Amino acid sequence: MNHQNRSSSLSSCLSQCNFLGTSNQHSTPNIEESQEYTRQEMKDSEGMLATELNKLSLQERNEALEDIHCVGHDLEETPELVQEILAKFDQTVQRQQKQDPTYQEVAKRHRAYVEDPSFRLKFLRANMHNVGRAVSQMFHFLRNKAKYFGNDCVGREITFDDLNEEDRQLLLSGKYHIQKDKDRSGRVVMYSIPELIGGASAESYCRVAYYVYFNILIPIPEVQMKGLVYVLYDISKKEKRPTMPHINLTMASIDMILSLPIRFSATHYCLKARQEKLGPFNSVLKIVFKVVGDYSYCKVRSRMHYGSDTELQYQLRSHGINVDSIPIDAEGTLREDIRNDWLYERLAGMGRSSIFPALVSAGGSKGAIAVNHDAETLVGNAVAHGASGNNVEKYSPIIPTDGDILLGRGRLVQYNPGNIHFRGLAFKYRDAYDTAPGLRRKEIVSEVSGIISSEGRRFLKQIDSGVWVKSNDKETNTKIAQLFREFRKFKNK
Incomplete structure (x- = not known):
């Protein structure tokens, strides 16, 4: 099922549900009946997850379980593989672009934006290098970007200034929270707290989701290579019915998430123990599963947790998440x-x-x-x-983006999109640098540095754990000259 078909499937599924956006319409059963019913409904929900897991091969099942229990592996890439899948991506776009007017229009006006390798690589990584799904998601992404930010914004990056007052209120509500500490596998952990949506419109919710995911999370190298750990946490009081989102917001938010190049390596649903039935939650879960269709990656990497806040946080800890810095304390209060x-x-x-x-x-x-x-x-x-x-x-201190060149060592630095772009640019000057006299070589280094700067890219160095700053001109030129020497060594071999 492609992304366009998922959107129509989403509308038909949700239009059959009348419980969203409503208040408590039936009396609460007695405690014994409610707790027994809840235990059974938890089994129903877990059964849906188990069914998806059983559809996989033994190897796929083991990989899913390793991701859930925080012992998974990074996405494997080599420079040769990156070039190969980018070439296939371009070929697929050329074949399919006639079916998507939005892409054709954006490509006419902002070709550099949609053909940027680092931009396309986001979608390839989010889809585990599946080219067909990556292209389909990019088309979906551009349609949603035009829908929520306008045609004039499609060919450029969205900034904080593009958010209106309602968007900023939602952004500050605490609905989203990116945990300071990563999990045991070095993955970024993000919390979503539905109770804090308030009266936000579907349009505002989608703009904020775009900003948080695409502007903040996706540029983080670990998110692209390791995936994101997503925790939906219920902070409503156990004596109250949890707030269910309105149907329009639910439809729009799922559609927006499906269009964003993000891979959920583990999803945890943390539900509060209460004298309440879980029918609405199960119905939403079934809808989500049907909408995402054959893309079962996120479904089989989900776990449901049920209990008090202390119990919920204990279960998160058992899955490799450091609960000392999560945004909810042991009493369920927002920190x-x-x-x-x-x-x-x-x-x-x-x-x-x-x-x-x-x-x-x-x-x-x-x-x-x-x-x-x-x-x-x-x-x-x-x-x-x-x-x-x-x-x-x-x-x-600077938050690195995909366009930045990171100084240092390691696979995350090597495969950072900005570094890949930098190596490709420098490679074009390799022969000229090798045959040039000393003074001319300095000029070539300065020329490459100037091109990088004119593209809005920065050379960043890490001065402390997680703290990146802009390198000075001397450090930048040393890095460029070092890369040329590495090219020469490789050429000689």
Whole structure:
């Protein structure tokens, strides 16, 4: 089932459900009946997950279980493989683009954007290098981007300034939270708290989902190579019926998530123990399973947890997640001391600390104070590692994007899209550099550096765990010259 068919299937499935967006319409059964019914319904939900798991081969089943239990493996890539799948991707686009008017229009006006290898590689990685699914998802992505941000924004990156006041309120609500600590496998963990959606419109919800996933999560190298751990956490009080989203929001949000190049390596549904039936949740789960169709990757990597907050967090810990820094305490209360930390650190890295007061007035006062202090601490660390007090901006902490070139070693650096682009650009100058005299070689290095800068890319170095800063000109030129020497060694061999 392709992404377009999934969207129509989603509409037909959800139109049959009348429980979404409604309040409690039936009396609560007595405790004994409710608890027994809940245990049975948990079995029904877990049975759906088990059914999907049993459809897999033994190897696929073992891989899914390893991902769930935090012992999975990174996505395997080599430079040769990347070039091969990008070539197949382009061939598939050429064959199928006539079926998608949105892509054709975007390609006419913004060809560089849709043909950027780092952009296409996001979709290939999210789909485990399955070219057909990756192309279909890219077409779906562009349609949704045009729908929620307008045709004029499709061929460029979306920024914080593209979000309206309602979007920013939702962003600050705590609905999303990116955990500071990664799980035992080094994977990024994100929490979604449905109770905090409030009265947000479906359009606002989708714009914020786009911003959080595409602008913040997907550029993280670990997310592309390891996948994302997603935790849906119910913080509603056990004596109350959990808030169910409106049908329009549910339809739109699932469709948006399906269009984003993100791979969920593990999904945990954390439901509060309550005197309540789980029929609505099971119905939503069935809809999601039907909509995603043959793409069972996320379905077989899901687990359901049920109990008190202490029990839920114990179960998360058993799956390799550090519960010391999750956004909910043992009593089920949202932790205001770390609320929105991830967002403010992101904005500080973008040099947008000047908008902190505006965000505070929008409802994030406690988080703003805490995170503003954290941002200053990061800058202080940067200064301690060699920056002068008069040049703090140059050494301010930065959140790396796909376009940036990362200095260092390791597979995540080697296969970072920005580094791949950098090597491809430098390779074009390899022969000229080898035959040039010393002074001309310096000019070639400066020329390559200038091209990188004109493309809006940055050379970044890591000065502390998770803290990236912009490298100076000398370090940048040394890196470029070093790459040319590596080309020469490889050529001689």
